[in-house]
Amino acid sequence: MTIVNGYEQSDREEKLNIINLTELEAKAKAIIPQGGFGYIRGGSEDEWTLRENSNAFEHAQIVPRSLTDMENPSTETNVFGLNLKTPIMMAPTAAQGLAHAQGEKDTAKGVAAVGGLMAQSTYSSTSIADTAAAGNGAPQFFQLYMSKDWDFNEHLLDEAKKAGVKGIILTVDATIDGYREEDMRNNFQFPIPMANLSEYSDGDGKGKGIAEIYASAAQKISGKDVERIASYTDLPVIVKGIESPDDAMLAIGSGAQGIYVSNHGGRQLNGGPASFDVLPAVAKAVNHRVPIIFDSGVRRGSHVFKALASGADLVAMGRPVIYGLALGGALGVQSVFETLNDELKIDMQLAGTQTIEDVKRAQLLHIHY
Amino acid sequence: MTIVNGYEQSDREEKLNIINLTELEAKAKAIIPQGGFGYIRGGSEDEWTLRENSNAFEHAQIVPRSLTDMENPSTETNVFGLNLKTPIMMAPTAAQGLAHAQGEKDTAKGVAAVGGLMAQSTYSSTSIADTAAAGNGAPQFFQLYMSKDWDFNEHLLDEAKKAGVKGIILTVDATIDGYREEDMRNNFQFPIPMANLSEYSDGDGKGKGIAEIYASAAQKISGKDVERIASYTDLPVIVKGIESPDDAMLAIGSGAQGIYVSNHGGRQLNGGPASFDVLPAVAKAVNHRVPIIFDSGVRRGSHVFKALASGADLVAMGRPVIYGLALGGALGVQSVFETLNDELKIDMQLAGTQTIEDVKRAQLLHIHY
Amino acid sequence: MTIVNGYEQSDREEKLNIINLTELEAKAKAIIPQGGFGYIRGGSEDEWTLRENSNAFEHAQIVPRSLTDMENPSTETNVFGLNLKTPIMMAPTAAQGLAHAQGEKDTAKGVAAVGGLMAQSTYSSTSIADTAAAGNGAPQFFQLYMSKDWDFNEHLLDEAKKAGVKGIILTVDATIDGYREEDMRNNFQFPIPMANLSEYSDGDGKGKGIAEIYASAAQKISGKDVERIASYTDLPVIVKGIESPDDAMLAIGSGAQGIYVSNHGGRQLNGGPASFDVLPAVAKAVNHRVPIIFDSGVRRGSHVFKALASGADLVAMGRPVIYGLALGGALGVQSVFETLNDELKIDMQLAGTQTIEDVKRAQLLHIHY
């Protein structure tokens, strides 16, 4: 165990014997300090949207197919010009030092080991360069929380470019922090510096609450910001936090080269729909003009399948990976992705889908009672 | 603590550290005597409608909006010619002396502190004049339970006018008391005089059950009564307890200048719909001819947002405020409104709505499974 | 307490202080021997239909009405040429000696006291004549379980006529006993003779299980049986156990002068719909040609209201009355009906309905989520 500013960080490094990802939460809770765990797990208000995010996958059913003359389905896919071994990617997730002493470096290693796509957060515990280096050449995206300070934004984009990241995820649904009750109950403040902030200034986030961190972020975001960022960088810009056809159209019209459907894992607007429930309408509006990344509530291979069959090109996951990171470091992260990908492969076989493209064309049922 | 007729009234005066309003019920239960608490909390029959009132907000979902170029949403609004800092108002609620020794006076102070609208009840523990004075010039409405004795009705309207109230809320859904089982179990009788009754006669309500109190109220109410009251006073008359387009049309046709959609917080007709579920149909019938006030089941900022987006101009709340009153007096009341308004502001930002007018124009989803 | 064949019968005679009817079950369970209680309470198979019978009332909502210029609603009604003080009647219920030493005689007294309609069962513990006499001239119906022995059927119809009953309820949904697990678990056999059986033969039902009792009943029933009974008696014949428009049409075509919509309180076919859910379709088919009686699951005044507003002319209740009988004899029965009728009156006032005819014309909402 590593102790930083009185906060006990896990430093485990081991493969995990995972039955399913939902079991990780209780195990992680036992080793992550209460404030850190609350920040990672929690959602906003009474967490209706957080719960609905996972429950909503029951709103669609996969049709079992049997006489399809196939075997050994492949989860390989090519999105944003990247060859990936799995359509399951790492969602950009802040402050992973809360879970493990190696933070995002170990996550990057674990993701690289499964041939997936890593996304770094602006609010990472480790720096863009360090996280990128840990990934051993595997593809990474950088997620930008747009600052009011454009110099800082440009600095981050420069750093990301320099580190060789392949795309920019611009988060636009966090213009204010959601009403997160668990953080309030824990009076949570980040005990660990955020490397990208401390590099640029002496305000490194340590000792601050989430509200203070967000205070330096831009609250007022529009298509013009998308345009400005897209014109500053030659990397593809994916706009994250889209839950409506209108915002998707605005983003694409402003130069977005990808749409990231997400309600921030139920951490922002509570009382909004499950992210899975809005995916089909957004996908219909996007109409294959740009790739779609989806997250919020994904815990099972069948969730990944259903999201792909509802319009997603990549499916991201946050909390379970962080739990795996805490429990096993890079190897734990790898175990989490392997488990979910194994489940996905079984679902693909049993649904008669050879490739990820087949999954995207699969028809779901929507039997409601 | 103050003891009146053997009843223990809270006299706390302090700001509350509130995480969410639903937590207040258990805290208030610990300090309000059983009979009084049962009267405040209870609904009718098996409380299906009471529970459905809050659950029904899940029948609609707020669409998160991100690229809307806005910040610092404002909850200010102008309704009935009144400039209000928040669209969340105090619902007229009887007998607040059950919760606190200062009763309605403290509620009025707390509401004034947040720039909201106070509504007094005919069955207040403190008099119209005293409650009005406590409000420091902030706007108040007076709610009338129509008596069989028109002299008394006119006396109350005169008192209200004299005290400077800005509108009359005429409650029409309490022509008989609902079948409130908790009051029956507690054999509840009001331990504290009702000031407006004792001023006028020696029948002050003390030592009576709710059925006896209602017995002096008019059971037979029609549009003619609305007309008579509207012609007696030059204040706007808002008819409260409307749950159908038919009654809304009747009320407006009889001179109502506002419609108050409410099922009395589930305290009258059980087996009726959640108030939120009938709001859109009533609003469609009213068609912006007069403002609409809504209550019943509101506990979260997202509830306020959804009610406004479904046709309400003001959203009222009763029980949580009374709990706040018991726990902290005027400061407790202020804390309750501030908490809910803070939640509303976050929801407004995350839904891309700058003003209350924007919220009213927001489109909700209705995803049902 | 009275002990008959080792079975302990209640002999209480007292008014009950009832908050609501659902609370009676637990109280009755405490004083009725296990086998008897299981027979009274139980349903068939896993009791899905039994539970759904009560839950289904939530499928419809009463519209609160306020400006309707009415007071003092009346529950009086005239059906089958009978002036009744309440539309709530006693459902024909077997073997009431299981609950009380006075059996059906006390039930008849209690029903008479509230001005309601009593229905005797073929399988009563007390004889037709004795039960009729106990009713003090108040109207009664006699319910016939058709025997394979037509002499016995005619004997019963003769007895009923002689005793002055006003109508014959022909039960047609019990051609075999439902799969009642609680009776199987208790290995239940009737400990108390059935008076109408013992009068006619030495086979009085005592010491038999429900299956044996039903074995002497006709299993094969058709419209021809309805015709035969209708032509034998000049009393109106109401066919009980109708859950479909088809059976309703068959019954009316065969001379039925009333339709009794019931699924036998969930005691016969499990996996069938809630009785309330099929009432509108049956009522539409019947189209006011004959009156409709409804039962199955009624526990609240709002249930009675909703059934009347969905096509019923009378609403019957069984189990809660039997519990009241056990707990208080004739006075207990009276208390049960008074409680439900009081609830109904409150619902009528709050829904703006002056008369039972108004209730029948009231429109329900069907908000489903």
Added chain:
Amino acid sequence: MTIVNGYEQSDREEKLNIINLTELEAKAKAIIPQGGFGYIRGGSEDEWTLRENSNAFEHAQIVPRSLTDMENPSTETNVFGLNLKTPIMMAPTAAQGLAHAQGEKDTAKGVAAVGGLMAQSTYSSTSIADTAAAGNGAPQFFQLYMSKDWDFNEHLLDEAKKAGVKGIILTVDATIDGYREEDMRNNFQFPIPMANLSEYSDGDGKGKGIAEIYASAAQKISGKDVERIASYTDLPVIVKGIESPDDAMLAIGSGAQGIYVSNHGGRQLNGGPASFDVLPAVAKAVNHRVPIIFDSGVRRGSHVFKALASGADLVAMGRPVIYGLALGGALGVQSVFETLNDELKIDMQLAGTQTIEDVKRAQLLHIHY
């Protein structure tokens, strides 16, 4: 008790006093070793589909019918040219030695005693010939898990033919084993040889996990395989594991003489629909061209009724029979089928259906709330 390779097999032989089939699970759990019980009971992933299989029967309701002039309904039926006393058949179920020392032999005896149809599994604990002989001339089907080794497939078909089986059930939905968590938790390996495997080679399945067993099965299955098997044998080939109209059409087009609608009891693709929910669409596509067998989730007589009324010609059951086998051997199996058939008969009488053909023509309601 018999101990084989350290595994304790039941050797009980007795009639069971069954109230309902759902109660058997807990009783069986008490006597079957944990690993074996987990294999029998378990489903895949979080078992949503397993649970939904049984819950889905509530999506349809049987219409009670009363005036239908019938008695003594008969469950006899003729399907595939076989005269059966009951439409309830034994589902092909692997490794019944886990439940009882006599394994499939006792199951065959019990099924024969009720005049039903037995289906053997490729992965039986007892051999084709032994199981067939135990059936005393009663009809049996043989279920084929298609091996990659066609010599083995033909050997099995030859053995089945020689043993006098009347049909071949070709399972096509197990091209890979479902993600069965309980087996993973128990690290389950088959402790008992699979007779058909050990006869043919020295790989008898003992000491292997389900994944290893399936590894020798063909993963890639198409209509061509159906054709090849249908042309090799002159027995009717029924394709099992069909959940979509598309696969049903493919199977029939390839020579299938029966369609077996099943999701493998929720053991394969989780997140797929309840089998009962897809039955009507498959039946509509099949349009009576070939008989339909249905399984997954059947526990009550009303389930059998609803499946028949939704398009099935035979209804199969697995787990409850295995529990009965463990608890009572052949007599236990007989008790399970008798209980369910008794329930079915009661449902038939109360729904006014004289014959299984009448049941198939019965109209169900689909009331959803």
